[in-house]
Amino acid sequence: MDILWALLTLPYAPVRGLTAMVKMVAREAESRQYNPVNIRRELEELDRAAAAGDITPEERDRGQERVLDRLTPPAGDTGRTPSAGTAGTGRRPPARRRVDRPGDRHRGRGR
Template sequence: MGLLLTILTLPLAPVRAVTAIAELLLEQAEQELYSPQGLRRQLEALDEAVARGELSEDERRAAEQEILDRVTSRSTG
C-alpha cells in the first residue's frame, strides 16, 4: 500500500517541496523579525537612519512604536 500511495502522490511532490520551502522561509522571516538580535538590528538601523538625516525624530519614534506594537501583539496573540 505504501508503494502505491507513493506512486499515486508523486505528481504532488513539487507542490510539497514548494510548501516546505515557503514554510521554512516564513519561519526564518519570523525569527528575524522577533528575535532579540533582529529587534536590536532594526532599532540600530533606525538610529543610523536618523544619524544620516533620513528620518526625523518623530518618524523614528513612530517606527520604534511599530516595532514594539508588532512584538507585543505577537506575544499576546
C-alpha cells in the same frame, strides 16, 4: 500499501516540495522578524539616523513604535506569541502525558 500510495501520489511530489519550501522560508522570515538582535539593531539605526539629522524625532518615535509593536501580539490575537518556541510553525506545544501513580484508578482496570 505505502508503496502503492507513494506511486499514486508521485505526480504531486513537486507541489509537496514547493509547499514545504514556502513554509520553511516563512518560518525563517518570521523568526528573523522577531529576533531580539534584529530588533535592537533596527532601534539603534533609528537612533543613529535621528542623531545624524536624517529623520526627525517624530519619525524616529513612529519607527520605534512600529518595531516594538512586532513584539506584542495584536489585541484580538491570543493564539500566537512571537516569543514562543513554536511561533509561526502552526504547531501546538506537546501535550502533557498522564503519570500513573500507585492507587490511581484507570478505566477498564479494577484496582
